[in-house]
Amino acid sequence: MNAEVRNVVVVGGGPAGLTAAIYAGRFGMSPLVLEPGLPGGKLTLIDRIENFPGFPGGIGGPELAQRLDEQAREYGAEFRAVAAEAIRRDGALIQVATGDGEVTARSVIVASGATPLRLGVPGEREFLGRGVSYCATCDGPFFRDKDIAVVGGGDSAVEEALCLTRFARSVTVIHRRERLRASEVLQQRALAHPLIRFRWSAEVIAVEGSDQVEGIRLRDRQGESLLPAEGVFIYVGIVPVTGFLGGQVELDARGHLRAAEDTATSLPGFFAAGDVRGKPLRQVATAVADGAVAAMAAEKYLTGDGV
Amino acid sequence: MGELQAVTDASFAAEVLEAEGPVLVDFWAPWCPPCRMLAPQLEAFAGEHGDRIKVLKLNTDENPATQRKYGVQSIPTLVLFEGGQEKQRIVGMVNRDELKRRLGLSG
Numbered sequence: 001m002n003a004e005v006r007n008v009v010v011v012g013g014g015p016a017g018l019t020a021a022i023y024a025g026r027f028g029m030s031p032l033v034l035e036p037g038l039p040g041g042k043l044t045l046i047d048r049i050e051n052f053p054g055f056p057g058g059i060g061g062p063e064l065a066q067r068l069d070e071q072a073r074e075y076g077a078e079f080r081a082v083a084a085e086a087i088r089r090d091g092a093l094i095q096v097a098t099g100d101g102e103v104t105a106r107s108v109i110v111a112s113g114a115t116p117l118r119l120g121v122p123g124e125r126e127f128l129g130r131g132v133s134y135c136a137t138c139d140g141p142f143f144r145d146k147d148i149a150v151v152g153g154g155d156s157a158v159e160e161a162l163c164l165t166r167f168a169r170s171v172t173v174i175h176r177r178e179r180l181r182a183s184e185v186l187q188q189r190a191l192a193h194p195l196i197r198f199r200w201s202a203e204v205i206a207v208e209g210s211d212q213v214e215g216i217r218l219r220d221r222q223g224e225s226l227l228p229a230e231g232v233f234i235y236v237g238i239v240p241v242t243g244f245l246g247g248q249v250e251l252d253a254r255g256h257l258r259a260a261e262d263t264a265t266s267l268p269g270f271f272a273a274g275d276v277r278g279k280p281l282r283q284v285a286t287a288v289a290d291g292a293v294a295a296m297a298a299e300k301y302l303t304g305d306g307v
Numbered sequence: 308m309g310e311l312q313a314v315t316d317a318s319f320a321a322e323v324l325e326a327e328g329p330v331l332v333d334f335w336a337p338w339c340p341p342c343r344m345l346a347p348q349l350e351a352f353a354g355e356h357g358d359r360i361k362v363l364k365l366n367t368d369e370n371p372a373t374q375r376k377y378g379v380q381s382i383p384t385l386v387l388f389e390g391g392q393e394k395q396r397i398v399g400m401v402n403r404d405e406l407k408r409r410l411g412l413s414g
Contacts, residue, residue: 038341038343038344044340044341045340062340083402099402099404128381128398128399129379129381129384129398129399131380133380133381135341137340138340138342138381138382139381139382142379142380142381142382211378212380231380
């Protein structure tokens with residue numbers, strides 16, 4: 001039996017969760033971070049972050065992850081390599097079920113992040129790992145000197161397309177609109193890149209091949225066509241990870257946790273930080289900001305100062 | 308529980324294809340962060356089920372022939388071999404419990 005009650009359990013060890021742990025640690029709250037993967041979360045999959053303030057020239061995602069992890073431990077954060085699976089209110093306390101027993105907490109900071117959105121077209125699932133990928137950093141080197149495609153037009157899609165030019169012979173960006181949504185500096189770099197081509201206003205209908213991906217069936221104003229490609233990297237958005245909350249915390253229309261300016265959710269004692277919450281801009285900079293505010297809000301909640 | 312034994316292009320036939328029982332091969336590379344996440348899960352799994360399933364790791368950078376032969380284009384990928392044939396393939400990060408469930412070993 002584990003009767004220990006934690007002041008705050010942080011669900012997720014990405015930039016939001018690690019920053020919450022740094023601040024909560026400095027508040028003397030001895031945070032426990034639940035992260036089944038590597039500390040750093042999605043940071044570990046980002047090749048280079050160019051817009052995180054204070055790092056001119058950029059910083060590698062894994063390096064930033066490691067620094068945040070080190071800083072959280074410096075202030076007494078503990079880590080457990082398990083996922084949160086369910087939550088239950090138990091009077092003033094909260095029980096968090098994990099893959100390895102229950103954890104009892106007075107407050108919870110939900111920083112569980114988001115997973116990539118699927119396109120939902122035929123062939124996408126069948127060819128996963130055989131040409132379909134959601135992680136250029138992981139799989140780019142397998143596509144050396146090959147023609148590949150990237151689906152999407154936001155920051156992630158364009159950043160990954162640029163990263164893939166280090167390996168691929170050509171990268172075709174398939175976007176359903178007439179212009180990119182990515183930030184201006186990324187757009188300019190991609191539009192000027194000799195290895196990157198674009199298919200505008202095009203919709204992916206299917207991923208085709210036999211053993212491996214051989215092409216992508218598209219529909220645009222000219223009708224249907226097959227774009228030959230041996231790999232396709234999909235960056236069309238994200239789905240927040242909220243399943244373990246079992247519908248007990250209010251979501252917004254797009255499925256993100258509804259959270260106030262101070263990160264408080266509809267359920268007392270639960271605070272939301274990072275990609276999992278509804279907000280206008282999803283960046284490492286806004287994730288760490290959320291994490292800091294969430295730690296402050298949890299501390300006020302625990303000391304009864306009101307938030 | 309310790310580090311997994313490595314298999315190479317040269318030893319793949321003897322260690323995997325001609326093995327008596329089932330063999331689970333972890334296709335990985337040093338530059339792949341999710342592979343580093345998977346490694347401790349797999350070591351724990353091998354510690355628990357190593358008597359029933361042999362677990363080996365294959366570095367795709369150093370053993371491109373096997374990587375290409377099995378069309379592995381995303382790592383980590385786990386492939387279960389039995390009697391020289393591919394029986395099952397799991398792409399991406401999984402934890403120990405999910406791995407047991409996918410391989411039908413839980414409960």
